[in-house]
Amino acid sequence: MSATTRLYYTDSTLREFAAAVVAAEPADGCVAVRLDRTAFYPTSGGQPNDTGSLGSGRVVDVVDREDGTVWHMVEAAPVPAVGETVHGQVDWPRRFDHMQQHSGQHVLSAAFAQLYAARTVGFHLGERASTIDLDRPLSPEQVVASESAANAVVWDDRVVTVRLVSAEEAARLELRKPSSRTGRVRLVEIDRCDLSACGGTHVERTGAIGIIAVSSAERFKGGTRVGFVCGERALRHVRAQREQVAGCVRLLSVTPEELVSEIKRVQTGQRDQRRVTRALEGRLVSLDAASLVAAGQPVGGATVVVSRLAGHDAGSLKAVAVEVVRRGGHVAVLTSDARPVAVVVARAHDVDLDAAALIRGLLGRWAGRGGGRPEVAQGGGFDADPDEVTALARRLLGQALE
Numbered sequence: 001m002s003a004t005t006r007l008y009y010t011d012s013t014l015r016e017f018a019a020a021v022v023a024a025e026p027a028d029g030c031v032a033v034r035l036d037r038t039a040f041y042p043t044s045g046g047q048p049n050d051t052g053s054l055g056s057g058r059v060v061d062v063v064d065r066e067d068g069t070v071w072h073m074v075e076a077a078p079v080p081a082v083g084e085t086v087h088g089q090v091d092w093p094r095r096f097d098h099m100q101q102h103s104g105q106h107v108l109s110a111a112f113a114q115l116y117a118a119r120t121v122g123f124h125l126g127e128r129a130s131t132i133d134l135d136r137p138l139s140p141e142q143v144v145a146s147e148s149a150a151n152a153v154v155w156d157d158r159v160v161t162v163r164l165v166s167a168e169e170a171a172r173l174e175l176r177k178p179s180s181r182t183g184r185v186r187l188v189e190i191d192r193c194d195l196s197a198c199g200g201t202h203v204e205r206t207g208a209i210g211i212i213a214v215s216s217a218e219r220f221k222g223g224t225r226v227g228f229v230c231g232e233r234a235l236r237h238v239r240a241q242r243e244q245v246a247g248c249v250r251l252l253s254v255t256p257e258e259l260v261s262e263i264k265r266v267q268t269g270q271r272d273q274r275r276v277t278r279a280l281e282g283r284l285v286s287l288d289a290a291s292l293v294a295a296g297q298p299v300g301g302a303t304v305v306v307s308r309l310a311g312h313d314a315g316s317l318k319a320v321a322v323e324v325v326r327r328g329g330h331v332a333v334l335t336s337d338a339r340p341v342a343v344v345v346a347r348a349h350d351v352d353l354d355a356a357a358l359i360r361g362l363l364g365r366w367a368g369r370g371g372g373r374p375e376v377a378q379g380g381g382f383d384a385d386p387d388e389v390t391a392l393a394r395r396l397l398g399q400a401l402e
């Protein structure tokens with residue numbers, strides 16, 4: 001099977017072409033079409049495939065096979081006859097965007113290599129942002145310096161050239177990204193910037209990249225993962241951030257320059273509020289416990305407090321119960337005052353009672369969940385009248401303590 005002639009290798013600006021169908025077969029609800037030549041870029045080398053049209057059908061995927069053939073996955077098309085001439089049209093805005101990102105990657109990778117000897121070990125051209133994986137950690141300042149150097153190359157509008165050389169000649173050259181290919185090697189050279197083996201599509205002059213903006217940088221596998229956007233993506237990125245900042249500015253009624261100090265002020269205020277709230281909660285727990293203890297009743301040798309408390313959840317019931325039994329000889333059984341009922345049982349260190357067993361006793365009467373230790377246990381989810389729960393708790397306490 002002879003390899004497909006890749007028209008984009010020699011002319012990455014070609015948007016329309018005519019080609020002969022070499023093979024066509026149904027595949028996954030599409031028609032897989034192989035042509036003698038194509039301007040469609042197949043997914044490879046970190047760059048996604050082109051889309052567009054082939055005859056009356058929509059090209060939704062382009063696949064590069066091991067044998068050097070390129071297959072077009074065409075939607076909503078009759079299976080073309082072998083030998084038929086078809087007209088192909090590449091979705092140009094998508095392709096040009098990929099060319100901007102991919103060419104930008106060469107320039108940015110070259111800057112990282114030249115300034116900090118940071119080698120690019122991975123490249124992914126994503127839907128929104130692209131990433132370069134570097135083999136060493138870089139500081140934020142180093143990333144910014146590389147970004148500046150890369151943009152200087154963009155604005156210098158350097159020529160980008162493509163040529164095919166033999167593998168032997170490629171081996172003699174100092175390539176930033178060497179090739180493992182045998183036979184002819186495709187070299188992409190950016191004047192006084194970068195020389196790499198690459199099969200991707202690139203702009204003809206660096207000025208067409210527009211701008212290279214780093215969007216993120218984080219430690220990754222002992223190196224750095226740098227996110228970046230070029231050309232129109234960079235413009236969209238700025239617009240999106242402008243919207244976000246405008247939203248924050250409206251919410252906080254400050255200028256963009258005041259955002260950071262205002263957020264710090266709000267956070268400090270919240271911390272102070274939380275401190276005040278915790279102090280007040282502590283005082284409320286003490287007051288609740290004190291009034292409950294005043295109404296405690298003697299059962300066996302212990303003072304027993306059984307009560308339903310309005311507006312409490314499991315957490316605050318436990319806080320009050322634990323506060324009550326800090327007093328020697330005391331037992332507390334506290335419930336919430338609405339269905340489903342939450343219950344907390346606590347006893348002082350000197351009372352012979354298994355709080356967890358008492359919860360189990362309640363679970364024997366109503367479905368729910370619960371557990372704990374002999375000193376403190378809690379249950380919840382009881383679909384019961386809170387008064388019935390306290391009544392049964394009283395009975396069980398009487399049996400356990402007398």
Ligand SMILES: [Zn+2]
Nearest residue numbers: 102188198200
């Ligand atoms: Zn490339």
